Amino acid sequence: MTARTALPARPMPARSLPAGFTAPADTSLPLFCVERAGFDDWRRLQLPALGGWIDAQTFSATSGSVLLLPGEHGIAGAVLGIGDRLDPYSYAHAPFALPPGDWHLATDLDDDARRALQLGWGLGAYKFARYKAPMRAPARLAMDGLDDETLDTLAACVRVRDLVNTPTEDMGPDQLEQACCELAERFGAKIEVISGDDLLKHNFPAIHAVGRASYRAPRLISLQWGDDAAPHLAIVGKGVCFDTGGLDIKAADGMRNMKKDMGGAAHAIALAELVMARKLPVRMTLLVPAVENAIGPMSYRPGDVLTTRLGVSVEIDNTDAEGRVVLCDALAFAAESKPALLMDFATLTGAARIALGPDLPALYSNDESVAGAWIAASAAQRDPVWRMPLWRPYLRYLISGIADIANGGPSRMAGSITAALYLERFVPESQPWAHLDVYSWNDTDRAGKPAGGEAQGLRAAWAMLKARFG
Structure with a gap:
């Protein structure tokens, strides 16, 4: 484990104007x-x-x-x-x-x-x-009185796009860690990184299992910022920097854009940056489980049973359902401190895209006030999200004969819902929690939405947090 406590936040340079x-x-x-x-x-x-x-x-x-x-x-x-x-x-x-x-x-x-x-x-x-x-x-807009919060929001959206667009060769777990370290230095936050076999020593076995086959060590990146007396906000982002599918290898067309499988981490990092830049009165924890789901002699296998941080045993039905496996350790860890709100972002399922298409992230929450506030902010910000049900009878699709739960199953039914239900299994019932299943990508060029990485639901999330904590 490496721990770095950043120096006091460095003086902010004069804001330079963004492109355009x-x-x-x-x-x-x-x-x-x-x-x-x-x-x-x-x-x-x-x-x-x-x-x-x-x-x-x-x-x-x-x-x-x-x-x-x-x-x-x-x-x-x-x-x-x-x-x-x-x-x-x-x-x-x-x-x-x-x-x-x-x-x-x-x-x-x-x-x-x-x-x-x-x-x-x-x-x-x-x-x-x-x-x-x-x-x-x-073309450039010559305009007096550019709004600081709007510029911070724009910077957050651009950060998501830049992180997701960068190929994995230049955006692996090391580079995600570096991005978080730069934020910690900028805002005077504390950062800790648990990597490689230290994940096992500190009881993050699921994160380790998914990432152990890569030459790039898996890790859990943790950034803490804010006043200890303030309400605690925990933000988790899926940081699968490339997803081959593991031994259940993806077809070529399904693997082509898997550099974007860290889109959840990109959203979480960008939202954390907004929280710190706008000085939201919270104590914030950002958690990024950063791995590469590679293929090699150390790959985890279909049929393996993993024991997670929470002690829940998981049978691996499919190694391509890896995002929920790394997230379950991070969510369990985040919930241990009983935050006022726990939220996660993840490029979790193709099923969400089948249900809602590429532009509409799927929102799940165990808390009506959180879900309602996020939906209201979505409408006000013109930043769409769509609430989906945590329909618990569908847990039958995740039944394992030899473990507490499986990470998938033979049925193709309700894939986005079952993934969210899997995550919910690692969140205490009393813990307010929301999960956003994002595509993080534009397939084609459209005005203001160039093909490539995209921030989705981020502006709505920030507006919701302002209303809740501001």
Whole structure:
């Protein structure tokens, strides 16, 4: 075990502007944000020549549209068609639909809409550029008074994307640990790492079993921050840095994007960063079980029986159901300190995607107030999640003849629910707990949602935590 107590939080440097933003300048062009419902009124206010141009383009401010306005020396401005003015993605097409250059808001938006514009613009300007330079720069928004919390939220979303997009060669358990160490140093947090065979000495046998076949040692990363007298918040993230499926090996198409199987850890790390950056009055514990589910002489096997930290024996029905195996030790450990709220994020099941598709994370909770608050925050933030039932009769699909529970079973029924029920087995009944099964990925390019890693349910989670603890 290695333990590092960070020095007092280092002084924060002056905030640099994220991609797609610039300071106000006289050379910026006006940008009008117009909703379809208000387009006719806006159109009537324009000069006849400009109105004729708009009519000739058959522009009607439909969501996701852009119209460039002509001037004596080229482009004089642009009109952005928006849908829901409070949805950041209503504005996310702008950075690459507009020509490169500087633009300023020429429409009077209220504070909530301005924050949505800022967040959407930043999400739309994102490109993962670690290995390949973008084809072009985004248009830049020249805007006074950028909202600090919005910028912190944008940074958290970008962190998820960057972590998930990075190939496993450069984002294994070591690099996840390094990301947590950097946060600890930045915010004056304490960090402890238990790795390799020390996991067995400290009673984390399930994490060890899944990761022991890799040349990269499995580990449990623990970061603690905040006032000991404050309510305790525990955040757990599945950190399977690559998932071959183990001996129950995945087919090639199923393995292709498994660098994203640490998407739960990426969400947990980003949420922890938000908690610390915004100084939420909690005592926070971040736990990341970081492993690579590799194939080798030390691989755990179908039919093995593992004894977990909680003492619950688990029969391994399928080595590709590894996420729940590493999480059960981390959840049991987190629950030992009886936090006011325990939440976990995981790219846990393909079944959740079959049920809800790629954009809608599946939310499970044993606490009605937690679930209700997360759903309400989801609607307010335009950051969708969908609650699924912990339908306990389906525990029959996890019955083992030789162990307390199996990590899977022969039936393909209710795969997302049974995975959540497995996790719940390691959480005390009295412990408020929520689990989010996320895809963490965009399969195709869409405005503000480039193909690759994606933050899902994160903004809603932060809003829920603010309402609960703030």
